[in-house]
Every structure is written in structure tokens, then in C-alpha cells.
């Protein structure tokens with residue numbers, strides 16, 4: 001059996017040396033936040049700014065969830081894709097959603113700048129790319145939908161792709177100048193430091209075991225509790241375990257890997273002068289990006305869908321690791337000898353309509369939640385943090401209405417398992433044929 005150089009979190013960050021203490025007393029705060037990822041920390045910062053006392057309870061350390069494991073694309077996308085938005089909603093509503101996603105990117109950019117968070121942000125935009133000319137039809141539909149929605153998308157035909165210096169496996173694309181790529185570990189580390197500096201009480205290695213439906217609300221942990229006027233569920237894909245908002249977030253596990261740094265010659269060989277984030281036009285997309293250390297990070301395409309809504313702690317996924325490395329080597333044949341240095345995995349929290357859900361629950365309407373970022377959490381968690389901070393204080397942020405809708409939860413098992421596996425099977429078959437044709441192109 002082959003083994004993989006595996007990182008149980010990701011190569012973006014390690015457990016911090018100065019871990020914050022774990023909770024070992026019964027304390028009170030104005031607000032208790034469960035989860036110390038982007039959502040929890042942004043919300044905590046908003047509440048501190050308003051002068052409230054905030055306790056953030058994090059079962060591991062800040063960044064151990066999706067916030068420290070992701071691919072680092074800062075994109076202005078929302079919903080499944082732009083053509084689907086146009087099919088599902090009236091044009092005004094679709095525009096509103098797109099503007100929300102674009103504004104979220106601007107906010108994250110402004111936040112990084114204002115607080116001088118050094119997170120290797122490269123605002124080079126992102127490209128949705130075809131690996132075979134048959135995907136061009138889809139790209140054109142995306143470009144048209146983008147235009148109808150007022151987005152500044154540029155369709156890049158085969159010549160334009162080569163002129164741009166995009167890597168050779170990608171035969172055409174749609175360029176979106178909004179956003180770029182980031183080091184997600186540095187972002188969450190910077191946020192954590194800022195939150196601590198602003199007086200947020202962060203408790204790490206502190207798992208909330210029970211969140212009582214009471215007024216005040218009580219979050220109980222193994223060796224202490226927090227009693228507060230309001231609670232915020234910022235647990236994203238891990239929400240189900242606590243028993244709140246079960247079946248709202250559908251967990252999907254995905255694998256990632258990072259190569260060794262490319263030499264100047266290797267970089268020259270692949271091109272990629274624009275250093276855009278690239279994701280493919282497959283049904284189950286592949287993603288490729290360069291890092292500040294000139295490695296390539298790739299993942300996506302293959303997923304593990306569990307039975308039920310609980311996520312497992314282990315993200316060692318040898319089967320998926322083998323597959324993503326194989327696809328990477330096939331695409332980047334100019335780099336035959338490059339070593340893949342690290343593999344890791346992470347849980348993505350999807351909603352049925354691929355959009356985040358904001359709300360309040362509990363008998364006393366004091367348990368607020370912002371969950372289900374469906375792969376776009378880097379920008380959208382910041383926006384969610386703003387909306388949650390307002391909502392907890394009894395106010396409605398002007399942008400909250402954009403996320404307002406009847407959020408449909410996924411069906412119980414075994415229906416969810418059957419439906420998601422059927423859908424994933426269909427998508428994989430379609431992608432398989434595209435990849436077969438892409439292979440034939442090269443021969």
C-alpha cells in the first residue's frame with residue numbers, strides 16, 4: 001500500500017504555539033460564538049466593535065476547520081453558476097445575489113488592507129477554463145450570463161488563452177477580474193490575532209457539547225460553560241453534531257495536494273504569467289493555483305459523500321489522493337518530475353441552493369446562525385459576520401434581505417445519500433468522457 005505525505009490540517013498553517021486557554025470555568029458573556037473560523041471571528045470582531053463582550057469557543061484551534069484548509073480562491077461567485085442563477089431567479093434577484101458576492105470580495109480586500117493582514121493576496125482574478133474545446137459552449141454560456149448580470153467577464157478563446165500565457169492544458173476560458181488567490185492560513189491567523197487584540201475571549205481546545213434552548217442561552221463544554229444573552233452558530237459543516245440546523249448543511253469531503261516549489265525553468269515551461277486562479281468547466285471542477293512560494297495547489301473533482309450529516313475527524317483519503325495526483329500529472333505533463341509534497345482533505349458545507357443561510361432559531365430566538373458557504377466562504381463569511389453582528393443586536397443589515405429566502409433542507413437518509421450519489425455519478429460520467437476526449441487531443 002502506498003502512503004502519502006499527509007497533513008491532518010493543511011500546509012497553510014500549524015497549530016499555533018500560543019494556543020488560547022481552554023475553558024475551565026463557568027463564565028458569562030453578552031454573546032457566545034461556537035466556532036473559531038472566519039465566520040466566528042468576523043462576527044466576534046463586529047460585536048466587539050459595538051462594545052459587547054464575546055466568548056468564542058473553538059473545539060480545536062482557529063483555522064482547524066475549512067478556514068485553514070481551503071484552496072484560497074477569493075471569487076465573486078454565488079449559487080451553482082451564473083447561467084443557473086438566471087434560470088432560477090428573475091433578473092433583478094439574480095443581480096442582487098451577484099452584487100452581494102462581488103461586494104463580499106471588495107469587503108475582504110478592504111479588510112485585509114485596513115488591518116494590514118499579510119496573507120499573500122494576489123488580486124489576479126480567476127479563470128474558468130476548458131480542457132477540451134467541447135467545453136467552450138459552456139464557457140460562452142457563462143460569459144453571456146455574466147454579461148446579462150452586469151459582470152465584467154472576458155471570454156478567452158484559444159488564441160487569447162495562449163496570448164495570456166495560460167498553462168497549455170487549458171484551451172479556452174472565461175476571465176473574471178474580480179478577486180484572486182490568498183493564503184487562507186495567514187488570513188485566519190491574522191484574524192485570530194486581531195480578534196484577540198480587540199478583546200475577544202477565544203477559548204481553544206474547547207468543544208461545545210451542548211447548546212441549551214434557554215434564555216439566557218448556555219453553551220456547555222467539558223470543563224466549563226458560557227451563559228450569554230445570545231449564541232452564534234459559526235460551525236459551518238460541523239453544525240449537525242450539536243443538534244441545531246440538522247440537514248441544512250450537506251457535508252462533502254474533498255482532497256487537495258501541493259507540489260514542491262517550481263524552479264524558474266519549470267515556471268517558464270508552464271507559462272501562467274497572469275498567475276490567475278484556475279478552475280475547470282467540468283461538472284465536478286478541478287482547481288489549480290500558484291502560491292506565493294511558487295508551488296501548485298490542486299484539488300476538487302473527486303469527493304467523498306458520507307451517509308448522514310456528520311463529518312468524520314479524519315481526512316486521510318488515499319483513494320482521492322491517488323486520483324487527484326493522477327489528474328494533476330495528466331494536465332501538467334510539462335512537469336513530469338515535480339514532487340507532490342503534501343496531501344490533505346477538508347469538509348465543504350453545501351446548501352441545496354449553493355448559497356449561505358442566515359437565520360435565528362430556538363424557542364427564544366436567541367441562537368443565530370450563518371452556515372453553508374458552499375465553497376465561497378473566504379469572501380462570504382466576512383459579509384456573514386457583518387450581518388450576524390447586526391442581527392444579534394436586533395438590527396437588520398441592509399444586505400440581509402439578499403440572503404432571505406425559504407431555505408430548503410436536504411432530505412433525510414437514505415434519500416440524501418441516494419440522490420447525492422446518483423448526481424455525483426452522472427457528473428463523474430460526463431466529466432470522464434470530457435477527459436477521455438482531452439486525452440485524445442494530446443495524442
Ligand SMILES: Cc1cc2nc3c(=O)[nH]c(=O)nc-3n(C[C@H](O)[C@H](O)[C@H](O)COP(=O)(O)OP(=O)(O)OC[C@H]3O[C@@H](n4cnc5c(N)ncnc54)[C@H](O)[C@@H]3O)c2cc1C
Pocket residue numbers: 034035036037038039040057058059060061062063064065066067068069070071072073074075206207208209234235236237238239242254255256299345346347348373374375376377378379380381
Ligand atoms: C478543501 C476546501 C477547499 C475550499 N476552497 C475554497 C476556496 O477556494 N474559496 C472559498 O471561498 N472557500 C473555499 N472553501 C470553503 C471555505 O473554506 C469555508 O466556506 C469557510 O472556511 C467557512 O468558514 P467558517 O468559519 O464558517 O467554518 P470553519 O472554518 O469550518 O470553522 C468552523 C469551526 O467550528 C469549530 N467547531 C465545530 N463544532 C464545534 C463545537 N461543537 N464546539 C466548538 N467548536 C466547534 C471547528 O473546529 C471549526 O474551526 C473550501 C473548503 C474546503 C474544505
